[in-house]
Amino acid sequence: MSKIRLLTIACFALVITCSNGFAQQIPPESLDKLQDTFSLLRDNLWEQNDNFWHRGEYKRCIAMCRLITQIDPHEVEAYDDAAWLMQNDFKDDEAEIFLLEGLKNNRDRYDLYFDLGYFCYMHERFDEAVNYLEEASYFDPPAFAKHLLAHAYELAGRYDDAFSIWIEAEALDPSDQVPSNQITRMMNGGPASNLPHDAARWRKERKASEMNSH
Secondary structure (H helix, E strand, O other): OOHHHHHHHHHHHHHHHOOOOHHHHOOHHHHHHHHHHHHHHHHHHHHHHHHHHHOOOHHHHHHHHHHHHHHOOOOHHHHHHHHHHHHHOOOHHHHHHHHHHHHHHOOOOOHHHHHHHHHHHHOOOHHHHHHHHHHHHOOOOOHHHHHHHHHHHHHOOOHHHHHHHHHHHHHHOOOOHHHHHHHHHHHOOOOOOOOOHHHHHHHHHHHHHHHHHO
16 A cells, blocks of 8 residues: 555544544543654655655646645644645635635635735735735734735725825835835836736736646
């Protein structure tokens, strides 16, 4: 039996063991050992995922990420990686569902709020993007998350909010030229930047090209 099949069977066996209240019946010392087993299995799955990635077997990477999140629903990287691969395969609906599952399991971190905000932004659903990115901003995220919120505000027609974000960002890091440039552009009435339309057009053209090649 292949290593990956053994890992899959072990994964589901452990998930079933720790579901339906079974974990409450396990002695604490045994539960600690079980957690160690979970961690080892998760690491092995990441190793398999890397092997699939380097071989270009992206559907298998998605399967590995799904298994990883079953073992540890707080592995936000697995949600992010799988959703990106799903979108690259034009399975945007599946990607959004998976990201929503990740958010449900990780509401105390900025990552999935940002991922969903970025997803909505790239699909030109700017009001929804604002909602997720505002939530992400409560966790003191990296600067790029606040920058994307400013862009989303502007494209949603909330120009004052966008301008306020850029002013705040400039004050937090005067060495960063991005806020300064955006403030100057807005004050001069320049058109919005960082538009997702080009990416959407490229995806559409690529999808059409791949369909014609089959």
